[in-house]
Amino acid sequence: MVTEVDPLAGLDDVEWEWLVHAYGAAKDVPAGLRALRSPDEQVRHDALVNLGSSVTHQGSRYSASAPVARFIVEVVLAPDALDRERLLEFLCALAVGIDDDRLPAGVPIAEWRDEAAQVEAEREVLVAHAAQWADSEMKRGRERELWLRNPFSGLAASPDTVAAYDAVRDALPRLVRLLGSNRSVERACVAYLIGMFPESAARTVPLLADRFDVEADEHALTATLIAHGLIASPAATHERVARFLDDERPLVRWGAATALARASATASRPPGRRVIRILIDSTVHQDVPDLRIHDGWIGSYAAKSLASIRHWLTAADVEDLANLLPLSASSFNRDQLLDTILSAAFPGAGRAANVRLDGLTPVQQHALRAVLPVWESDDSWMSTIPDALARHGLICSRTEIEAALTTGGTA
Template sequence: MLTAPDILRTTDWDQTFHAYGSAADAPEGLSALLREDPDALSTGMYYFHSAILHQGSVYPATPPGTLFVAALLDDLVRGRWVPAGGDDAERWRVALLDTLREVAESAATDESDAELAELAELPEAERREILAAMRADDDEVWEDPALEAMTWQALADLRAAAPALLEAARPLLAHGDSATRLRAVEAASAIARLGRLDVDLSGSVASARGRDETAAVVLALGELGHDTSEYLTHHDPAIRACAALAPARSGDPAATRELVAALADPEEPERWFTTDLACFRGRYTLVSTLADRSEPADAGRLLPVFRALAAHAFLHSAEIDCGPLLRLAFPRREDGGARTGGLSDVQRAYLAALVANDGLWPGTFSSVSLLLGGLDLPTDREALRALAEG
């Protein structure tokens, strides 16, 4: 792999663009990471995430920018470069690994290589015109439909870069620092999914220490399609729940039971981990997965879960806590008319659980109103109570 300075020097940046136009400024923006400045990491990462990976969107400048980050990590691991404030190398390793993971997650797509190539087809003359308009700061260029093809090309380029990105992250799977190993597992998993690559996590399984790192490994194994069933009998309920989240465990009754058990106390999953894990967002991950794997006919069986969630929900968490299972109990109807009656006992019980929580009813239009309105249900508490009581 080229060194990070080599990538800055050899990339034809003005033949790419980012969220704000021509990427001719990328060498200056990214080189902030190389400066002898105690704020180098925050300055450089701000540029990367504001321009190169703006709000999770990729641009033609994203592939070379990401290769620069991977090269910087490689330089750090191999001792070719020591960052400013080098005594805090863990912070740098984690930030660079997180950035590689975020790019990989943003660039993952279901299209085959051939489909990507077809979607990225663009006459060279059109490509040059767009780049010239970017360099001229012509705002109208953002309306050009040809930009879509260039985005597809960026996705194809990132998939092609995945082996190099993975090689930068791989050595850190065996690092002596637990926090670094955890982030390396998350990054390697996301990059492998991006590039449709194999990555051996057996060493990570063996070296995992503590709940957070073990959970990250189990989640990564699940995302990569490995069998996590052995972890469904783990002594730790958090690890069992992470094993249950694996896509391959969809339809497994044992996994479903673990998800239901994990939500018996909706506050408990929020306390499981001391680290924010990439593939786990507290009880929302659990309830949304449970809902995705269920059918409307399962609403009655899941009523105790919904009651627990509705009792713990507050005004701004209504969509996250109640939305997935409420939509399961109230599937969209073809007529799209307001629901004024004819509800089942289970549906009325779902509504009664919402009505019972005073914290969901501030007296003004809220996220609860949006949730209910989207399901053709009354947005007024008393009207909902009347519907629940039949």
């Protein structure tokens, strides 16, 4: 006889009232976790939204985040789990915050641990600041004590952040079983999650590699390719992934090119023309909402990958990208593509560079000519284009650029 285990066993043993999330004391968390087991789909949906907005608010983690992660793991692994793919995505947010920020470079966990140690060393100072804040806000008694117990609330790369990350990492040996799920979306989600944990690569990379010969679903295979690229050695990625550049499915080719670009950037070696060409073409790929990677923003991720290997882009590559700018599938993708074009056309130029418009190279002229019609036609870009230009040393107006291009970029 198999005894059914309650995945939320011990929930009431946690002193939630002394932990915090984005909106204060975490005493509402137990009800939210229980709601994830409701037979009512809307109740589960609302509970997940509310939990996400509180314990991973705008990518931040809090003292309540790690305990929540541990219970979410149990809910995910329960035989009767519902919405398992959404819960896996929530685990990713609990571990790394906004995952888009971890792409394409991966999770800098060593930096996080160093920063968290520095924050921990300043605990007494932070507690003193919390006391001053509580006094200024007229907080007394238990409410004041709550904030003194939680001095890291919302800080980036704090002990709370690392604790949440480690809560998911510690469960990885159990979660990887879902690579064999009969649901492709679950396989895709857990493969992508694995890519967030480079410290576990010795155990998990072989598991990802084993999937290459058996995974038939293009979304799950793409997620597996990208995860492998994030945590495997560059040599292993080149050896195992290059064959997928010729796959008949565009999404899989993009996943392979993404993984190989990551490997090339890590090893500081040229990625090859095939990789660059696939990524250039992918910048205008239609968004794939069902892809659990970068929210399905294929074009944006392709542009970010190109930015990571911009040193190997030719002038012709940059001009090709500039020509594709008006064709981007969405303004979000276009924004990232613009940043990639400018980083390649104006290498090394930052806000302090103040690039002169009277000495533009041909490729710089081509890039700016592509920007002008987009800038003029789309009012939503009135605030983003000037800022993008400024990030690359171009502190100038549209009129000034037009004038410079009229004279060929020379005084």
